[in-house]
Amino acid sequence: MEVAKNIDILVLVLRLLATSLLVLTACLVALDSETKIVFDVIVKKATFRDLNILFVLVWIDSAAAAYNVLQVLRCCVFSGPKVDKNLAWLCYLLDQAVAYIVFATSSAALQGSLFAVTGNSHFQWMKLCNIFTRFCFQIGGALICGFVACLVLLAISSVSAYTLFRLY
Amino acid sequence: MEVAKNIDILVLVLRLLATSLLVLTACLVALDSETKIVFDVIVKKATFRDLNILFVLVWIDSAAAAYNVLQVLRCCVFSGPKVDKNLAWLCYLLDQAVAYIVFATSSAALQGSLFAVTGNSHFQWMKLCNIFTRFCFQIGGALICGFVACLVLLAISSVSAYTLFRLY
Numbered sequence: 001m002e003v004a005k006n007i008d009i010l011v012l013v014l015r016l017l018a019t020s021l022l023v024l025t026a027c028l029v030a031l032d033s034e035t036k037i038v039f040d041v042i043v044k045k046a047t048f049r050d051l052n053i054l055f056v057l058v059w060i061d062s063a064a065a066a067y068n069v070l071q072v073l074r075c076c077v078f079s080g081p082k083v084d085k086n087l088a089w090l091c092y093l094l095d096q097a098v099a100y101i102v103f104a105t106s107s108a109a110l111q112g113s114l115f116a117v118t119g120n121s122h123f124q125w126m127k128l129c130n131i132f133t134r135f136c137f138q139i140g141g142a143l144i145c146g147f148v149a150c151l152v153l154l155a156i157s158s159v160s161a162y163t164l165f166r167l168y
Numbered sequence: 169m170e171v172a173k174n175i176d177i178l179v180l181v182l183r184l185l186a187t188s189l190l191v192l193t194a195c196l197v198a199l200d201s202e203t204k205i206v207f208d209v210i211v212k213k214a215t216f217r218d219l220n221i222l223f224v225l226v227w228i229d230s231a232a233a234a235y236n237v238l239q240v241l242r243c244c245v246f247s248g249p250k251v252d253k254n255l256a257w258l259c260y261l262l263d264q265a266v267a268y269i270v271f272a273t274s275s276a277a278l279q280g281s282l283f284a285v286t287g288n289s290h291f292q293w294m295k296l297c298n299i300f301t302r303f304c305f306q307i308g309g310a311l312i313c314g315f316v317a318c319l320v321l322l323a324i325s326s327v328s329a330y331t332l333f334r335l336y
Binding site for chain 2: 050100106107110111162164165
């Protein structure tokens with residue numbers, strides 16, 4: 001009983017932490033833009049919309065944050081001593097799915113951004129971060145923040161595995 | 169007792185399936201190469217070494233396959249009715265780590281390959297799959313195979329979560 005209560009509080013704190021990190025990541029990426037004048041004539045602007053995967057990252061992170069807010073509300077409203085097996089299964093599956101999807105999207109965004117830093121000589125893809133330096137640093141910070149959020153989501157999914165499988 | 173035995177067999181089958189899928193993915197990527205003559209003069213060859221992330225994918229998938237083979241051997245040698253708690257924790261953590269790392273690498277490889285298919289007009293990155301069509305199809309097949317392997321690894325990590333947390 002005491003253990004169950006402590007775990008409820010732990011999950012609540014982890015979910016709030018994950019939500020804030022995910023919102024921070026989405027904001028850092030979505031609000032990032034830099035304008036540069038190349039050769040004194042051409043005005044070039046870099047935003048997160050230039051790289052599809054960053055656009056996907058913003059939406060996935062926002063959705064994951066919304067999901068965690070809903071879970072926090074559920075925790076506050078239906079917090080009883082009795083654990084429903086079906087609900088525990090649902091929470092476990094959703095938490096796993098969210099953790100994997102956010103982790104996969106962050107990795108894909110990292111890969112996409114790495115191309116912008118290093119280019120690819122085989123394919124004649126040009127580097128971009130020597131032009132848009134500040135833009136790239138902000139995306140880098142957002143990605144680090146996103147991976148920390150992934151670790152928190154991983155911890156949440158482990159706790160919900162524990163909550164589910166101790167019923168057996 | 170009967171349940172524990174059935175679970176052992178299930179895990180064994182899943183691990184063998186995951187190993188074969190991972191080896192198949194690594195082979196499909198590593199053995200893929202295509203040579204084309206552009207403008208009747210320039211000979212261009214595409215291999216998995218042109219895209220760093222494909223190189224990483226081959227090594228990560230091979231390592232994950234080797235890990236699963238070791239786990240199968242452990243299952244066959246130390247298969248007793250008594251479950252050691254520390255060993256269960258170790259297996260759980262390793263299985264989780266392998267599932268997440270393989271999933272992240274596959275997603276990053278998918279993102280890298282998508283650039284090769286679509287290019288990026290904002291950054292003047294050229295498309296490549298209209299030149300190396302057969303090469304791209306083989307990589308596509310390998311990625312699908314890799315994602316199926318990820319699903320199997322996910323199932324394995326769920327079963328090892330069950331094996332661990334039912335002890336509590």
